[in-house]
Amino acid sequence: MSEIARQVRSRRQQWAAPGGRHDRVVAIAQMALPVATGVLAAFLVTAPLTRVGDVSFVLDKNRVAVAKERLRISKASYRGEDAKGQPFELQAGSAIQKSSTVPIVQLRDLAAKITLADGPATLRANHGSYDMDSDKIAIQGPVEFRGAGGYSLDTRNAVVNLKTRKLESGGAVQGTTPLGTFSADHMQANLADHTVTLNGNARLRIVPKRANRQP
Amino acid sequence: AHDSGAPIDFSAAHIELQDKAKQAILSGDVVVKQANMTLDAARMTVHYTGQIIGGSPQISRLDAAGGVTVVRPGQRASAQYAVYDLNSRVVTLLGNVRLQQGSNTLNGGRAHINLDSGLATMDGSAVGNGSGTTRQQNGRVTGTFSAPKRNP
DSSP: OOOHHHHHHHHHHHHHSSSHHHHHHHHHHHHHHHHHHHHOOOHHHTTTTTTOOOOOOOOOOOOOOOSSSSSSEEEEEEEEETTTTTTEEEEEEEEEETTTTTTTEEEEEEEEEEEEETTEEEEEEEEEETTTTEEEEEEEEEEEOGGGGGGGGEEESSEEEETEEEEEESSSSEOOSOOEEEEESSEEEEEETTEEEEEEEEEEOOOOOOSSOOO | OTTTSEEEEEEEEEEEETTTEEEEEEEEEEEEEEETTEEEEEEEEEEEEEEEETTTTEEEEEEEEEEEEEETTTTEEEEEEEETTTTEEEOOOEEEEEETTTTEEEEEEEEEEEEEOOOOEOOOOOTOTTTTTTOOOOOOOOOOOOOOOOOO
């Protein structure tokens, strides 16, 4: 056999000889491995008992943020034309349409700008639901209409028809116009020519000029 | 005296406010109250001037028609038509006017009640529009007065 072979064999013989490196590794393993398996077994036995939180989770449909409405716009602006072709613009802080089948858009702090014969007019309200088919806004709560020439009409809970420029109260109504404050069972106002028609025990209070003495 | 600047309360079955025409039309047993004066009529038109000074409209005239009664402390008048002019503060009554003041009554064609002095002047000139006005003995004024009894 060659010299190298003899050297290689002897190195392997030293490695395998008793008290060599291999024996030390086996001695350590002989003691360490059983201890490791015991510790692992102990951990596996006690682990489920000491578990703190619910580790598993289920994706809950209600708690996940599902967009309920079909359309949500903030700072919405809608432009249209009325029967006579005069433009109107409807702006709202937020506009929500529940579903595509229902053409009703819920508006919040809305302002409608209408151009009338005698000039631009604005109509403001906090809540309104705008029916896109009939161009009507059903307003809940206060309604403020400011026309040209200082004309004003403040009332509550009215339906505004943007096509015919008419405003109608749902039921009993109060309001003020430049002439005075009124209340009635039903009210219809024509925003174009500034007329208010009150029906059903109508009341009107006018406070004329204090000293009405004209020469 | 009557304060024509006091707030006026109207109540009626129907009211139409016409801002451009500067008037309001009331119909259906109209009752108007101002201070201590009450005016009832079947129909009424309120005229006001355009300028809104300090937020209060300048009411110029109330035209009442159809069974008008005017009730003031100590005075009660009824007629077919009445015109209450707020500027001159006179209520003019037309068409078989009947005026009761205290226990005295006066009938005639026309009457003017001056709200400042409370003075009512009556004249017999019949209202010229023909239909519905009865001639009071060709325009005379009739009246019954009752003198208080002198206790002896």
